[in-house]
Amino acid sequence: MNLLVILQSFLLISGALMFCIGSLGLIRFPDTYTRIHALTKADNLGLGLIVLALILNIESVALALKLLLIWGLVMIASALSGHLVAWEADEQCIPLCQPGETEPHLESENE
């Protein structure tokens, strides 16, 4: 078992772990805004780790650049879609959730 395989499996496992954490956040967080936060950040990092692990045993430079391009595009797309969801939620006056609450309450939109 050489060093490359160990490094790759470390990157792949931590990438998958990031996806798990992001999904956990999606389920556990109380309101729309914090859920977007969990999804757009943790999943991008997870995808980045997986792309890095895949690049390690690619010989052709073009293929490696393509993978990096995919990562970059997914990052921009998820930033944009996260922004759009938050913007639309704000337009529809979906209330924020205060720390310690489990359900959003309706008065908080005045703050």
Place this chain on the structure above:
Amino acid sequence: MSSYLIFAYGGVGLCGIGVFGFILHSHLLRRLIAFNLLGSGTFLILVGLSQSGRGQPDYIPQALVLTGIVVAVAATALALVLIRRWAALTKHATLPEDQGPS
């Protein structure tokens, strides 16, 4: 059991669920979803079954399924046009025989 055959059985399951939902529901959008499930199940059976016989990728059913997916999306779009027109005309998203005595 080869992995191709597993997916053929998965397609059988999808077809069954699709038929069940198609008959049970009266809302037209849900019926459309059920109908699409039935189609996806058919595609899975077609490719999975023919590849499990040979044990290698079989390109002819794959090309047919590719054609089928594009026709399915055209049919779905047309069905949605009809459903939306019907809903705009009658203010109902169900057919008259399903609306009951209301």
Place this chain on the structure above:
Amino acid sequence: MNELIDLTLICILLGLATLSLFTQSLFRSVMFFILLGLILSLVWIRLDAPDIALAEAAIGAGITGILLLDALAHLRATSNTPPQLLQLKQPRFWLALLSGTGVILALGLAVSEPLSPVVALDLKVSENLAESGVTHPITAILLNFRSYDTLLEVAVLVLAALVALTLRQSDEHPVANEFLPNQLLHACLKLFFPMIFLVSMYLLWAGSTQPGGAFQAGAVLASAFVLFYLVGLKTQLAQNEHYLKRGWIFGLAIFVLVGAVPLLQGQPFLTYPDAHAGVLILLIELGLTLSIGWILFSLFLLSQSASTFQKKDTP
């Protein structure tokens, strides 16, 4: 180990199918259906069919999702009673259960029968691949060996669009373009339209040697058109019926023209001369991509005008 992945995928697939049919909220059921499309594209990868996986992700999950969500937003006004599920006294439930299990039993029996290959068609494909002008077998089948299928398929698409057009109210003023007034979306999309077109053309170009082709490229192009529409850029072209129809016919016309040229030399319809087969296939695919993208977008547009019908008559 591999079987474990397959079985997990099947369980997720069947679970999502059940959820998409039997959740109370219609929005959730559409969401579960889009998710099901994404999982299905993973299933196609496991079935060694990357072409179908691309098409399923772009068309099955993408375009169908856009159409369903858009319809859902406009169907809110209709009477939408949540489904009264599992009413054991209704004969309809028993009928549905009976037919569902009947279908599963019959198909399961059919699948478990061992299959005896009668004609080894795949051998013929690999024998004649060198003469088809392309090196990717699926493109060769779609555009050379079985090009009648593809021709008629595009005709079906044009037909669907025509039926949708006849359902539009002609004297009605054009649909208001309800775009999203978001600055960041405008800025990002202006930057990324060239990229989307590039991806679409790359898929088309790659189709002759590796997975990809006119259908996937057309779906990507259609998504670019839908984004154009969402940010409120020029869509007056789509309001004009003549441009609309010309766009639909374009791909079909190129296909028929290229197919008809050999008739002059006394050869059957849709035979390509061996020396130029690759170039001709690429030409046909370019026409098909543009037309499929335009047809899918106009179906989206026409389904919007279907539900604005009769708004002015309501008191």
